[in-house]
Amino acid sequence: MKLMDLGLLYGLLGFGCACVMLWRRNDVGGTWLDAVLLAGFWPVYGPFLLAKLQGSDDGPEDSEVAFLAALRRARGTPLAALLPDPQTASALARRLRVASGKVQEIDAILARPEFQAKEAVDRHKDLIDRAASECAVSTAAIRIQNIRRLQALRDRFSRELDEVEELLNQLRTQAEVVRLAGVAGDETRDLVQELVSRVEGLDRMLDDDPHLCGADDSRRVFDEKLARSEGPRGDGWGR
Amino acid sequence: MSTLAYPVSSPSPVWQSIDQLLRDVPGVLDRIRDGRDLATLARAMMITIACGAGVFGAAMGTYRGEVQILYAAVKLPCVLLLTLAVCAPALTALNRAIGRSGCLRRDIALVLSALARSSLVLAAQAPIVLLAVQTGATYHQVVLVVVACCALAGAVGLGFFLRGLRARELGGLWTVAPALFVVFVLVGAQMSWTLRPFLLRPRTPEVPVLRSVEGSFFEAVARSTLSARGIYLRDEAPLPTRSVGER
Numbered sequence: 055m056k057l058m059d060l061g062l063l064y065g066l067l068g069f070g071c072a073c074v075m076l077w078r079r080n081d082v083g084g085t086w087l088d089a090v091l092l093a094g095f096w097p098v099y100g101p102f103l104l105a106k107l108q109g110s111d112d113g114p115e116d117s118e119v120a121f122l123a124a125l126r127r128a129r130g131t132p133l134a135a136l137l138p139d140p141q142t143a144s145a146l147a148r149r150l151r152v153a154s155g156k157v158q159e160i161d162a163i164l165a166r167p168e169f170q171a172k173e174a175v176d177r178h179k180d181l182i183d184r185a186a187s188e189c190a191v192s193t194a195a196i197r198i199q200n201i202r203r204l205q206a207l208r209d210r211f212s213r214e215l216d217e218v219e220e221l222l223n224q225l226r227t228q229a230e231v232v233r234l235a236g237v238a239g240d241e242t243r244d245l246v247q248e249l250v251s252r253v254e255g256l257d258r259m260l261d262d263d264p265h266l267c268g269a270d271d272s273r274r275v276f277d278e279k280l281a282r283s284e285g286p287r288g289d290g291w292g293r
Numbered sequence: 294m295s296t297l298a299y300p301v302s303s304p305s306p307v308w309q310s311i312d313q314l315l316r317d318v319p320g321v322l323d324r325i326r327d328g329r330d331l332a333t334l335a336r337a338m339m340i341t342i343a344c345g346a347g348v349f350g351a352a353m354g355t356y357r358g359e360v361q362i363l364y365a366a367v368k369l370p371c372v373l374l375l376t377l378a379v380c381a382p383a384l385t386a387l388n389r390a391i392g393r394s395g396c397l398r399r400d401i402a403l404v405l406s407a408l409a410r411s412s413l414v415l416a417a418q419a420p421i422v423l424l425a426v427q428t429g430a431t432y433h434q435v436v437l438v439v440v441a442c443c444a445l446a447g448a449v450g451l452g453f454f455l456r457g458l459r460a461r462e463l464g465g466l467w468t469v470a471p472a473l474f475v476v477f478v479l480v481g482a483q484m485s486w487t488l489r490p491f492l493l494r495p496r497t498p499e500v501p502v503l504r505s506v507e508g509s510f511f512e513a514v515a516r517s518t519l520s521a522r523g524i525y526l527r528d529e530a531p532l533p534t535r536s537v538g539e540r
Contacts, residue, residue: 057487057506091339094371097378098405099339101398102332122461 068093071100081107121147121253124222128229136246146253150218153211160208164201171205174198214252221249306330310337314409318453322460325402338405339374345412346370349442350491352419356426356435357493361500368488373408376481380404383476384469391465403457411450418442432494439492486510 072093075084084092084103091099125143128134138146163169178194228242310333313320324334350369354362381401388395425438451474458466485491489504507513516526 088336091336095339095374095378098374098381098401099335101401102335105398106332126460 068096071096131232157211171201306333307337331402338409341409342412343370345416349415349419352422365491372485376484407450407454411446414446414449482510
């Protein structure tokens with residue numbers, strides 16, 4: 055592809071983006087100036103308008119940013135001696151990001167039609183009423199189980215994140231108090247320790263989750279039932 | 294968090310953002326880190342780059358005069374913004390690759406703000422280029438003045454960028470910053486080579502919008518290095534020989 059072709063393609067894409075923006079002007083709240091900027095420099099300006107369209111531009115700051123910001127504010131106070139070093143803080147912040155990401159991921163999964171708990175329960179009841187095969191009934195039961203596991207996991211992560219957020223708010227206010235008072239008391243030390251241990255505990259949650267520990271057992275039961283219902287096939291299907 | 298109180302009569306959020314960039318750098322960095330109203334910030338920074346770099350480009354164009362003033366004023370902001378368009382995803386990818394927090398919008402906003410600050414410094418230095426042109430400096434002297442101005446503006450922008458990276462997260466800073474610097478320099482050099490000329494000799498008979506693509510920036514540097522050592526790859530220079538009294 056020659057430079058002229060590349061330029062033409064770039065210009066066409068920019069023109070298309072500007073047209074879409076003008077078409078969705080009410081949603082984006084854009085002006086002609088936005089359209090011109092978008093047409094000329096869509097890779098730079100596009101993500102901002104797209105975020106506006108998705109309504110995620112002015113959302114609350116994410117937990118990782120809030121965590122690092124709270125530590126940074128506290129670093130300029132006598133609390134600094136109690137805080138984790140920058141590398142540890144970054145590692146802790148990453149754990150928060152993973153946990154937040156998991157909540158979003160689970161939310162997205164639970165929004166899918168095949169993960170609707172009510173529908174899964176209805177389907178299970180329907181299969182029982184119709185005296186369907188044992189395999190079909192147990193499959194429907196496992197589906198319900200999986201949905202409940204995901205819901206439980208999401209609730210746990212969400213609860214932990216809420217608690218971390220509250221601790222961060224407390225750390226922010228405590229940092230201001232310590233900055234003005236000049237001395238960090240025992241309760242401040244406890245607060246920092248609790249915050250760090252909470253964040254450290256986030257990535258252990260997956261391993262500790264009793265629901266997830268049982269996932270392999272459920273799969274094994276399902277496979278055994280499936281093999282029984284189909285009789286000896288000898289091709290290893292279902293294992 | 295550092296923020297300034299703006300008077301009620303402030304004309305628009307765009308002007309407020311530019312004012313904030315000039316007077317309250319920690320406030321701008323906080324705003325980027327927290328992801329507050331980034332679309333307005335981006336719009337303001339792009340306008341600042343267009344105006345600041347445009348003024349400096351126009352000053353360069355005065356060396357040849359006429360329509361070259363307009364061409365250089367349009368092309369210089371394009372070099373900065375198109376380089377950013379290519380490099381910003383690389384910054385996000387680098388951040389993600391080494392485990393730092395990477396968000397495309399925040400990364401673009403940070404680099405845009407750094408470039409906007411550089412552009413303001415460039416605009417402030419435009420009178421130096423004009424002075425050099427008006428005092429009859431030779432082509433190569435004007436080139437040196439332009440390079441010095443750009444180096445100073447680049448240093449200011451780089452300082453802002455490093456502050457922004459450090460404000461967000463300390464870990465991996467010295468991996469991301471040099472890597473992006475190298476990417477930006479390479480892409481920027483090639484982009485400016487593609488959109489040349491910016492500074493034309495007054496004796497140039499016609500002013501081209503763009504020159505035909507003759508290899509890359511790096512080939513040109515290699516050829517110039519050979520020429521400096523007395524090894525010429527062309528039989529003659531593309532321009533006519535210099536006449537008496539010509540700059």
